[in-house]
Every structure is written in structure tokens, then in C-alpha cells.
Amino acid sequence: MMNRQKSEQLLQCRNLVAGYRIKSGFVHAVDDVSFDLERGGFLGIAGESGCGKSTLAFAIMRLLKDNATIENGSLFFKGTDLVGLREEEMKKIRWVDISMAFQSAMNALNPVLSIGEQLTDVIHAHGEVRQSEARDRAIEALKLVDIPRDRFNSYPHQLSGGMKQRVMIAMALILNPDLIIMDEPTTALDVVVQRTIIEKIQELRKSLGFSVIFITHDLSLLVEISDTLAIMYAGKIVEYGNSDELFNMPLHPYTIGLMNSFPSLTGKITRMGGIEGKPPDLLNPPEGCRFHPRCPHAMDICEKSCPALQKVDPRHSVACFLHKGAENL
Numbered sequence: 001m002m003n004r005q006k007s008e009q010l011l012q013c014r015n016l017v018a019g020y021r022i023k024s025g026f027v028h029a030v031d032d033v034s035f036d037l038e039r040g041g042f043l044g045i046a047g048e049s050g051c052g053k054s055t056l057a058f059a060i061m062r063l064l065k066d067n068a069t070i071e072n073g074s075l076f077f078k079g080t081d082l083v084g085l086r087e088e089e090m091k092k093i094r095w096v097d098i099s100m101a102f103q104s105a106m107n108a109l110n111p112v113l114s115i116g117e118q119l120t121d122v123i124h125a126h127g128e129v130r131q132s133e134a135r136d137r138a139i140e141a142l143k144l145v146d147i148p149r150d151r152f153n154s155y156p157h158q159l160s161g162g163m164k165q166r167v168m169i170a171m172a173l174i175l176n177p178d179l180i181i182m183d184e185p186t187t188a189l190d191v192v193v194q195r196t197i198i199e200k201i202q203e204l205r206k207s208l209g210f211s212v213i214f215i216t217h218d219l220s221l222l223v224e225i226s227d228t229l230a231i232m233y234a235g236k237i238v239e240y241g242n243s244d245e246l247f248n249m250p251l252h253p254y255t256i257g258l259m260n261s262f263p264s265l266t267g268k269i270t271r272m273g274g275i276e277g278k279p280p281d282l283l284n285p286p287e288g289c290r291f292h293p294r295c296p297h298a299m300d301i302c303e304k305s306c307p308a309l310q311k312v313d314p315r316h317s318v319a320c321f322l323h324k325g326a327e328n329l
């Protein structure tokens, strides 16, 4: 992973459509989503619960639930479209090139296996490796996240929540992937532990060179830690771009609503608020812009037509008719 060119694209998601088939129809969880991720980059994806963040993450891993499908679009990872890959090919990429730290470490770790066994299992599952070597690599991975080797034989219940989460990160790192997807990795932890873990992730990212997609409902956290931000609303990216720029000049009324609801940059946030109403049912999303029923600036056109994500400058895009034509400024 050394000597990478900073501007090289690692992942290009194009017009991705994914969702769930249920008796009453199709749940439009990810609808025409596009974004880019550079090697070594840190993309934050924010949005309220149910807006499709986890579906997007699992679509990239090709680990969608049985009733879910990718209907359209592409996911170019190092030039290969993951969408078209057979499962055997995807198995060679999953965990090796792209790994994931799941939402809740409490449930993701196997309670009856020691953390050492769980880490070495990942290594053995992806190649012929002697037990002693797998053990050394597992201890090394634990060391990266500041877990001492004498914890190798500990069971998950013997560890604190923060330690379990760091074990999950060690597991995601163990095969030296290019991309780690983190889905609410610190949400269950208190603020101090959360901050320590995020600092650790940033430090490792700089030394090892992997890229991160960090998914959370906590936009105030993302603004601090991401290079690039994507704001999702009801299955769509409504605003996308450089984090500082988006923070200093949010354009979409939804992003502005989220920014206005920050309690503090360091305080604990339990849920995003500050916007009247609730997100739509993705089984029957509203016509036009999906945010229009909640938007304080909705115009006639917003009810009829869905605005495309358009560049307002090279590092900032928004999907909103209030900014239609802004690309010509």
C-alpha cells in the first residue's frame, strides 16, 4: 500500500440503485447514488436513520440481505466493476481488499471464541498460513489498535465496549485492505472512547495508507474527520463535496437543517433533529425531490421533478433547484 498517488481513484460508484423486494413492492433504499473515493481518502456519509447508508455499505461489500438487489449502476473498485462479479471472485476481494467494521461490535464478535481465534480464523480463511504465523499477525494487528498480546486469549465478554470495537478494527485491518467501510463504528461508545478510536483510525490510515468510508448519523463528527462528505436523504445523495467547503457553505436545505441542529462539536448527539417532519417511506417515496414535503423553500418544480446532483464548483455538488444553474456561475 506504499507509494500511492494521492489523486488515484480507488472506488467510483456510478448511478447505483439498490433496494429490497417486499410483498408490497420495492423499497428504494439507494437511488441513483454516485461518488468517488481517492486512495487514502476519507469519505463520510451522513443521514438520518433509514436513509440507506447501511444498504449502500453492504452493496459495496456485496453482502446484501436475501431480499435485496442491486438493480442498476456500477461500483468500480481499482477499475473492476464489483456489481458484475461472481460470488467466488467477490470472495477474493472481500476482507482482503475491502473490509468492514460493523455497526455493533457487541453482536459482530462471536461470544464463544477468543478474540485471537477470531482474528486467526480471518487469516486462515484467506490463504494457507502456518498457525504460528497467523498468531503473530493477529498479535501485530491487536498491537496496532493498542490491545496488548495478553488479551489474545480473552473472550469478547471480558473486554470493554471500546476494546471490542478496536478488535473489530483490528479484524478489518488484518489482511491489509485498501478500503475499510465503517458503519457507525463508534456510536455505542461514550464520547471520550469514541474520540480515542477515531484518532487511532486516522493515525493508522496515515501510516498504512488505506481509504475509509465512514457512515454515521452524526454529521458534526463527520465534518471534523472526513476529507469528503456525502449527505444522504431518503436513498439519494443530496449534497457532496469537500468537507470544509460543505461545512462553511452548506447549500441543500436538508444539510442546512442538519448543520443547524448541531448541539456542539464535542457534545454527545443521540439523534439528528431540527428539521420538521420525518423522512418518507422508501416503499413509496414522494414524486419530485424527496425532501420537498419537509423543505422550507419548496417550489412548484420540486413536487414534479427530481433535481440532479450538480457541481456548484469543482469540489462541491448539490441536488436542489434553488441552485439550478449555479454550475454556470
Ligand SMILES: Nc1ncnc2c1ncn2[C@@H]1O[C@H](COP(=O)(O)OP(=O)(O)OP(=O)(O)O)[C@@H](O)[C@H]1O
Residues within 6 Å of the ligand: 020, 021, 022, 027, 029, 047, 048, 049, 050, 051, 052, 053, 054, 055, 056, 065, 067, 217, 282
Ligand atoms: N431486509 C429489508 N427488507 C425491506 N426493507 C429493508 C430491509 N432492510 C432495510 N430496509 C429498509 O431500507 C431502507 C434503508 O435502510 P438502511 O438500513 O440502509 O438505512 P440506514 O441509513 O443505514 O439506517 P440506520 O442508520 O438506522 O442503520 C429503510 O427504509 C429500511 O426500512
